[in-house]
Amino acid sequence: MAQSYDVIIIGSGPGGYVTAIRSAQLGLKTAIVEREHLGGICLNWGCIPTKALLRSAEILDHANHAKSYGLTLNGTMTADVKDVVARSRGVSARLNGGVAFLMKKNKIDVIWGEAKLTKPGEIVVGAPSKPAVQPQNPVPKGVLGEGTYTAKHIIVATGARPRALPGIEPDGKLIWTYFEAMKPDFMPKSIVVMGSGAIGIEFASFYRSMGVDVTVVELMANIMPVEDAEISTFARKQLEKRGLKIITEAKVSKVDKGANSITAHVETKDGKVQQITADRLISAVGVQGNIENLGLEALGVKTDRGCIVIDGYGKTNIPGLYAIGDVAGPPMLAHKAEHEGVICIEKIAGVPGVHPMDKAKIPGCTYCNPQVASVGLTEAKAKEQGRDIRVGRYSFAANGKAIALGEDQGMIKTIFDKKTGELLGAHMVGAEVTELIQGFVVAMNLETTEEELMHTIFPHPTLSEMMKESVLDAYGKVLNA
Incomplete structure (x- = not known):
C-alpha cells in the first residue's frame, strides 16, 4: 500500500526544502524527494560554493594590494587551487548536513530516489539514474527509498541545469559548465567565458583573481544585460581595469578542440571572426528547467519554453499539482524559489492574506569584483x-x-x-x-x-x-x- 502524505515536494533545493519546512510548521504531513544531494544545486554547486571561491579570490586580491594599506607581506601570496576548492566543498558539506538536520528537526520524511508522476496525487520513486554530477555525500541513512507514494498536494521543485548550445556542448574536460569550473583540478592559464550573466561574470572574476587570462564573450551590447546600462558600463570598465578582456555583440560560433586546449571562433555583429585559443571554455549561456522524465506530458501539464506554467500561487493546470523555483520560470534565483514556495504552501494550507509574489521587487545580485x-x-x-x-x-x-x-x-x-x-x-x-x-x-x-x-x-x-x-x-x- 502506498505511503500517504498531505504534501510531497520533488526536489530539495532552496525552494524545495524551505517549502517542506514551512509545510511542516503548518501541521501538514510532509515528505521531500531527492535523487542526488540535499540542498540542490544552489547549496552544493551554485550560490554557496561559488561565494566561498570568490571569498578566496577577494582575500588574494587584498593581499596583492597590501602595500596600498601600508602593509608588507613577508613572502609571496599564492593560491593553491586544491586548497581553495577544498574550502569551497567544505562549506557546501557543512550546509548539506544542515539541511539534513532541518529535515529531521521538522519531522519531514526524506525519500531518496527519482520521482515520476503517474497520476494526480501519486508518484513512483525509482533508483536515481546516473546523475551528471555525483552526490557529494553517500545516500543518507534512515531515509525512505523506492516505492509508490501519494499526497493531496504534490509540488515540483526540480530546479534547472546549465543550458547547452548545439555544437558547443560541455564535455567535462575542455568545455566546462559551472560544475567543472567550480572544482578545477588545476588552474588554467587561459579561459574563454561564453556568456556574461551572473554565472559567467562571477567565474570570470574568480579566475582573473587567480591570475588566469580571461576573455568574456557576450551576445548583447552590455555585459550583465539584465542590469541598468549605466551600471553595466561602469562594471565593465572596472573589470577591464583588472585585466579581463570583454567582447560584446559577439558570439562563439564554433569551438575547435585540441589535445588540451580549445580554439573559439568568435563572430562579431559585422560578421568578422577572430580565433581565440585558451586552455578551457566555460559555457555560461543560462539554465533550463528540469522538466524531463517527470511524467508531465502524460498528465497533460502545461509547459512553456522549458518551464512549467503556474499561476501566482504555484498552481499548474492539473488539480493538486504545483511548481516552484527555477522549474517554474524566471527569474531563476534561489531567493525567488524560497519565497515562491512559502506562498504556494501557505495558499494550500489556507493561511489568510497570502498574495502572489511581485516579481518587480525581487533583487538580483552578482558577486564579481x-x-x-x-x-x-x-x-x-x-x-x-x-x-x-x-x-x-x-x-x-x-x-x-x-x-x-x-x-x-x-x-x-x-x-x-x-x-x-x-x-x-x-x-x-x-x-x-x-x-x-x-x-x-x-x-x-x-x-x-x-x-x-x-x-x-x-x-x-x-x-x-x-x-x-x-x-x-x-x-x-x-x-x-
Whole structure:
C-alpha cells in the first residue's frame, strides 16, 4: 500500500526544502524527494560554493594590494587551487548536513530516489539514474527509498541545469559548465567565458583573481544585460581595469578542440571572426528547467519554453499539482524559489492574506569584483513604460567609509516616479552592494516614498549613507557631493 502524505515536494533545493519546512510548521504531513544531494544545486554547486571561491579570490586580491594599506607581506601570496576548492566543498558539506538536520528537526520524511508522476496525487520513486554530477555525500541513512507514494498536494521543485548550445556542448574536460569550473583540478592559464550573466561574470572574476587570462564573450551590447546600462558600463570598465578582456555583440560560433586546449571562433555583429585559443571554455549561456522524465506530458501539464506554467500561487493546470523555483520560470534565483514556495504552501494550507509574489521587487545580485546588485526597473525600462522619472546617483569616491576601505570605485543609482515619489528601481555597483540592496527592497515593499527615505537617519560612517545621498541627488538635495 502506498505511503500517504498531505504534501510531497520533488526536489530539495532552496525552494524545495524551505517549502517542506514551512509545510511542516503548518501541521501538514510532509515528505521531500531527492535523487542526488540535499540542498540542490544552489547549496552544493551554485550560490554557496561559488561565494566561498570568490571569498578566496577577494582575500588574494587584498593581499596583492597590501602595500596600498601600508602593509608588507613577508613572502609571496599564492593560491593553491586544491586548497581553495577544498574550502569551497567544505562549506557546501557543512550546509548539506544542515539541511539534513532541518529535515529531521521538522519531522519531514526524506525519500531518496527519482520521482515520476503517474497520476494526480501519486508518484513512483525509482533508483536515481546516473546523475551528471555525483552526490557529494553517500545516500543518507534512515531515509525512505523506492516505492509508490501519494499526497493531496504534490509540488515540483526540480530546479534547472546549465543550458547547452548545439555544437558547443560541455564535455567535462575542455568545455566546462559551472560544475567543472567550480572544482578545477588545476588552474588554467587561459579561459574563454561564453556568456556574461551572473554565472559567467562571477567565474570570470574568480579566475582573473587567480591570475588566469580571461576573455568574456557576450551576445548583447552590455555585459550583465539584465542590469541598468549605466551600471553595466561602469562594471565593465572596472573589470577591464583588472585585466579581463570583454567582447560584446559577439558570439562563439564554433569551438575547435585540441589535445588540451580549445580554439573559439568568435563572430562579431559585422560578421568578422577572430580565433581565440585558451586552455578551457566555460559555457555560461543560462539554465533550463528540469522538466524531463517527470511524467508531465502524460498528465497533460502545461509547459512553456522549458518551464512549467503556474499561476501566482504555484498552481499548474492539473488539480493538486504545483511548481516552484527555477522549474517554474524566471527569474531563476534561489531567493525567488524560497519565497515562491512559502506562498504556494501557505495558499494550500489556507493561511489568510497570502498574495502572489511581485516579481518587480525581487533583487538580483552578482558577486564579481566589483559587486553588482539591483531591484526594480532600470532607467530604460522606466522610460519604456512612459514613466516621468527622477534619477539620482552617488559615487563611492565621495563616501568616507569607501575611501577608508580602499574601495572607492562604485556608484548607487535610484529611480523615482516624479509625480508620486515611488521608488521604481535601485541599482548599485561596488564593494558590498549585495548586502546594501536589501534596504531598497524593504523600502519598495513598504511603498516608501522619497520623502520617507530622506528623513531616514543612516549611520555614519557607512557605505549605506550613499543610498540616502542617491535619493537626495534625485531631488537636487545631495549634501556630500
